[in-house]
Amino acid sequence: MAAQAQSRQPELRKDAVTGRWVVFSPARSKRPSDLKSKSPSGSANESSDNCPFCAGNEHLCAPQIFRVPPDSAAEWRIRVIENLYPALDRNLGRPDGGGESGEVLGGFGYHDVVIEAPAHGVHLSDLPPREVGDVLIAYRKRIEQLAAAFDEIKYVQVFKNHGASAGASLSHSHSQIIALPVVPPNVSTRLGSMKDHFSRTGKCSLCELPLSDLVIEESTHFISFVPFAATFAFEIWIVPKIHSQHFHDIDDEKAADLGRLLKLMLKKISVQLNDPPFNFMIQTSPLHTTASELPYAHWFLQIVPQLSVVGGFELGTGCYINPVFPEDAAKLLREVNVP
Amino acid sequence: MAAQAQSRQPELRKDAVTGRWVVFSPARSKRPSDLKSKSPSGSANESSDNCPFCAGNEHLCAPQIFRVPPDSAAEWRIRVIENLYPALDRNLGRPDGGGESGEVLGGFGYHDVVIEAPAHGVHLSDLPPREVGDVLIAYRKRIEQLAAAFDEIKYVQVFKNHGASAGASLSHSHSQIIALPVVPPNVSTRLGSMKDHFSRTGKCSLCELPLSDLVIEESTHFISFVPFAATFAFEIWIVPKIHSQHFHDIDDEKAADLGRLLKLMLKKISVQLNDPPFNFMIQTSPLHTTASELPYAHWFLQIVPQLSVVGGFELGTGCYINPVFPEDAAKLLREVNVP
Ligand SMILES: Nc1ncnc2c1ncn2[C@@H]1O[C@H](COP(=O)(O)OP(=O)(O)O[C@H]2O[C@H](CO)[C@@H](O)[C@H](O)[C@H]2O)[C@@H](O)[C@H]1O
Numbered sequence A, B: 001m002a003a004q005a006q007s008r009q010p011e012l013r014k015d016a017v018t019g020r021w022v023v024f025s026p027a028r029s030k031r032p033s034d035l036k037s038k039s040p041s042g043s044a045n046e047s048s049d050n051c052p053f054c055a056g057n058e059h060l061c062a063p064q065i066f067r068v069p070p071d072s073a074a075e076w077r078i079r080v081i082e083n084l085y086p087a088l089d090r091n092l093g094r095p096d097g098g099g100e101s102g103e104v105l106g107g108f109g110y111h112d113v114v115i116e117a118p119a120h121g122v123h124l125s126d127l128p129p130r131e132v133g134d135v136l137i138a139y140r141k142r143i144e145q146l147a148a149a150f151d152e153i154k155y156v157q158v159f160k161n162h163g164a165s166a167g168a169s170l171s172h173s174h175s176q177i178i179a180l181p182v183v184p185p186n187v188s189t190r191l192g193s194m195k196d197h198f199s200r201t202g203k204c205s206l207c208e209l210p211l212s213d214l215v216i217e218e219s220t221h222f223i224s225f226v227p228f229a230a231t232f233a234f235e236i237w238i239v240p241k242i243h244s245q246h247f248h249d250i251d252d253e254k255a256a257d258l259g260r261l262l263k264l265m266l267k268k269i270s271v272q273l274n275d276p277p278f279n280f281m282i283q284t285s286p287l288h289t290t291a292s293e294l295p296y297a298h299w300f301l302q303i304v305p306q307l308s309v310v311g312g313f314e315l316g317t318g319c320y321i322n323p324v325f326p327e328d329a330a331k332l333l334r335e336v337n338v339p
């Protein structure tokens, strides 16, 4: 179907991956190129005084899980630690089976923090591409540990909050990993939607190439684009070109390649949108599932700049209003130069 | 099942109505009674200068649909007008059938604004109970008009944004009505979940009385409570005691009764939570459906104070972290006195 870049009438689009209807509503915004963040990504602790994530303040942190490089004599570049205020409790009795059908489940689970750099004020996108890749490899390692140790963990959500209005309470560059005893709703919905597409067409919805006017950039192993029915203005997906269910199957070479592309995308939104708060999420498949069980599943990394506030319409309907057509966002992001 | 008010361990709960898993995580917050809004509900246009919604500035507004009282000689108390920047377009060709199965749909639909009072700075909860009821009757009337005129409108979402971090761009008290050509995802999910419960138990999930420790207040026709698996801290539902699918079947007497209870709930969250930004949404059933088609459906009004920011975990999983157990929130709201 032809993307209607020229049309400036509102349009509803349904995404083949998320299964979500999104209202594209150009009347709701100024020109896409004028859309900038009103609250650049400043966070709570701008100063490094007493920042628990700074090198030298390790004693202020919850226990370490591992560090990179592992040698404890050397200076670390990345630390994976326990979250001091965990949403789930690793010490709780594991839930006794049943799982998703019951109505209450003990809050067993893991909640970790990945400190992405030792120095305050060095953001993920400031790191050399290979070191961004090393952060991705740290995610992989932690997921592998969780998958190997606990059958009860059904899904691992890796995410990053950058900037106060994206939820970040600390500005020192970090991301989080939450391991859940249930498959969360967005994941079930996404897999259901991809399965439908697969049954109908025989194809994986993410192996099909996106329309060329939605593409931002390609690397050896990945492609980045604005999804056809992007939920949020300037949302970006980075997808492995080769069909793959699980993020944690990524190898070191692909992680370095993804690191380079992720850094570039973060730089592009920073320049185009005035250093916006953003989130990124790794959208992967449930643990303990095989490629033959989920032939339609394909992982990706989703980047969401936070440019607007969710209101009652979105809360009520689960339907989002996006003022920027994806093909317009992609063009701007393709063309913006980063220093 | 017994609500575990004493337990201070994290817990996952699944709501029988929304079908959503929520992580209750006491470690993530201070004591529930200390939870206050950090950004009381101030909005963009604090002053009434040039406020398009003020009496006398009607010429700054998009066209009126109707006013209350209808007599145009008298002073109005409520105005229902077109939205100047509509998300959907009432003048677009109506979508040619197909609907939800296709991937693109013309953005046909309606987007109206309800101005709840003529004077700037008079909020909904400042109105006498009966006038709050009149606002509800204005919603009903507009939904009836839309339902009678257009078979293509599948669902009408009534919602209110109060305060900038709840999405409000204007502070003059108002709410919005969006009429959609599709049944939105949260509604399908909710109806699916209520249908499951009905098939399993033979009962409507909202006709069953909530646990007494979740109840905040009862009126003649309605009951207000914190739902067992509240997605948001201090979320409140107001539910008609008599089984009813559609909000717009409410009669004047029930609307006045609901107006009183809604006002009380808004006052309670204002006192308890320091005038927080909030949204409310009417969660009703699709248009053009009958009671026999949806025997399990029961409408309600949902109030959500905005006390925290959505982060990458919620965006990624669709699963929310609520730091306040519903029974604790209900106790505080039950006990707080309003002036
Ligand atoms: N000394 C220490 N040692 C170890 N860990 C420490 C620590 N001091 C603080 N932490 C942890 O570090 C994490 C920092 O995370 P973020 O700033 O990205 O967001 P946070 O989880 O606070 O909440 C945001 O993200 C979540 C999940 O998306 C949303 O629920 C929420 O509303 C939003 O604000 C916090 O989880 C905190 O508990």
Ligand SMILES: Nc1ncnc2c1ncn2[C@@H]1O[C@H](COP(=O)(O)OP(=O)(O)O[C@H]2O[C@H](CO)[C@@H](O)[C@H](O)[C@H]2O)[C@@H](O)[C@H]1O
Pocket: A308, A309, A310, A311, A312, A313, A314, A321, B052, B060, B061, B062, B081, B082, B083, B084, B085, B086, B113, B160, B161, B166, B167, B168, B169, B170, B174, B176
């Ligand atoms: N002169 C005039 N005549 C008629 N109408 C006028 C007008 N001037 C302004 N309006 C309309 O009045 C409405 C006021 O609504 P709100 O302030 O509640 O939120 P808004 O819709 O801006 O966006 C919030 O709610 C939506 C829906 O939840 C979210 O998408 C969004 O991010 C969030 O900020 C706006 O929709 C605006 O278009």
